[in-house]
Amino acid sequence: MAVYLLRRLVFLLVSLLLASAVLFALLRLLPGDPANALLSVGATAEQIEAARQSIGSDLPLGQQFVAWLGHIFTLDLGTSFISGVPVGPDIASRLVVTIPLTLISFVLAVLIAVPVGYVAARRSHRWYGMTLSGVSQFGLAVPIFWIGILLISFFALTLRALPAGGFPRQDWADPLDAIRSLTLPVITITIVMTASITRYVRSATLDVLGSDYLRTARSLGASFRQAMWHHGLRNASVPVVAILGIELATTFLGAVVVESVFALPGLGNMLLTGIAQHDYPVIQGVLLVSTFLVLIVGFIADVVQRLIDPRLRGNMTGQRAAVVR
């Protein structure tokens, strides 16, 4: 386990480095100087020169890359071209919205999906088992932002029960207000993520239900409950934990999109504004932080999976996504 942990940690570091390099390379593919992109938002020559110096794009590429790595280590992500606000602290203040949104939705989705997926598998030949699995199949095909729009039109515009968007200016100072603002976004993400996780729980449970060891345990006199408790749960949890890391990353991405639906001042909206204004340090900073979060979550999921299932030798990373997301 210690060796694996070390190897997986090295793999994480290499991934982080590679991701930084890819990010750097792709953003520098911009024709000409990244600061020139400011022309399109009507910056003066002096402003562009100042921007160029602030990100060091007048230096040779190799030096720039070293400087960029140095900045990552010192957590200095530069300042926004447009607002002049330091990017690092701005991202931190946005995470106050994005992280609760992601985590609450994720935990809710897991809490709902595990029993629902189990029932869908255990009663796969009853009408409600089939209905559950059909609904989850359907939930996968629905664009997340569309669910948001439909929820807004019903709960916010028709019933006028919840705000259609926005977030209190003083963040969590008034927790109740903040929670009210996050309710519809959380429901939106939870619906989609529940559908997705349910399918994995269902198929993992089906595998266990059809397994020889469960039948053997039953034939040796164990009740279904005992057999499931002693043998089934741990086996069924392996593939589920494997995908939870990915699902958490997907939830985070869902949050990025849903923030836009509900005009929440989170990381996603910061990135979109950055892209619209060609604000190079903002784009770079947000993408870097998001990528790092996703890679670190993947690392944690792999380690947990390894703890549950010692059979996974030789595999560096656990089960990965089967679709683009």
Place this chain on the structure above:
Amino acid sequence: MTRRRDRSAALIAGLICVGLIIAIALVSLLYQPYDPSDTSGGRLVAPSLAHWAGTDQLGRDLLTRLMMGAQIALVAGGGSVVIGGVLGIVLGLGAAFATRWLDDTLSAVLDILIAFPTLLLAMLVIAAQGASLGSAVLAIGLAMSAIVARLVRILAKRVLAQDYITAARTSGSSWPSIIGHHILPNIWPTVLVSLAIQFGAAVLAEASLSYLGLGAPPPNPSWGSLLQQAQATVYTAPLGAIAPGILLVLLVVGMNLLADGLRDVGDPTQRRRA
């Protein structure tokens, strides 16, 4: 979904859904009820005989824009699948044949690429290249290629370990002929099923990007951007916020059903319960 009959039912239902969208796209190539940029219809007109689906907030005919959206969705899905499929199969076969060291490196790189979320990759490409349908398709296709490559690598290695490959080698077949005669025909059904599912995912990804204003720039009528425009007027003109979503779901559910059905048709020995 245990029995063969259910599978062929899924295949037929999938074909109907996807066929409907393809038919809409084909019709829109030849005939559109209105010019897509014609704003003479009046703003947010309710559905009528003249405008079956009403008009949008600029007075453009919604039915016309919905029909054009089918073209964009199919191009987005098809384009991504072509890029992801070709690149993924080449990379995956390469990794399957590569030396141990190269194979390990390639697998590690693929793992990192797969861990990198498609949407973020797309935003990165779009930040560098500017928002367009091409950027979106390129980014989605690249992300997909890593997933396809991983699948192809595993499947191809499984085939390569078979005795009949050794037999073919000893009887003098070249590697290209083995790929063509043994590997591709064997892995093709599974890859095709995966590509069908990816197609739906790619359509959703493009719609998300367009919704965020990162797809093809206006007046592009992607279903994602139609939904984005309709959100502001969802209370007064609900159809505009409902119809594009239904079409999206129809196409994606259709592709998933198609994949489900193909799984059985392509490989009758495989009887999966899930």
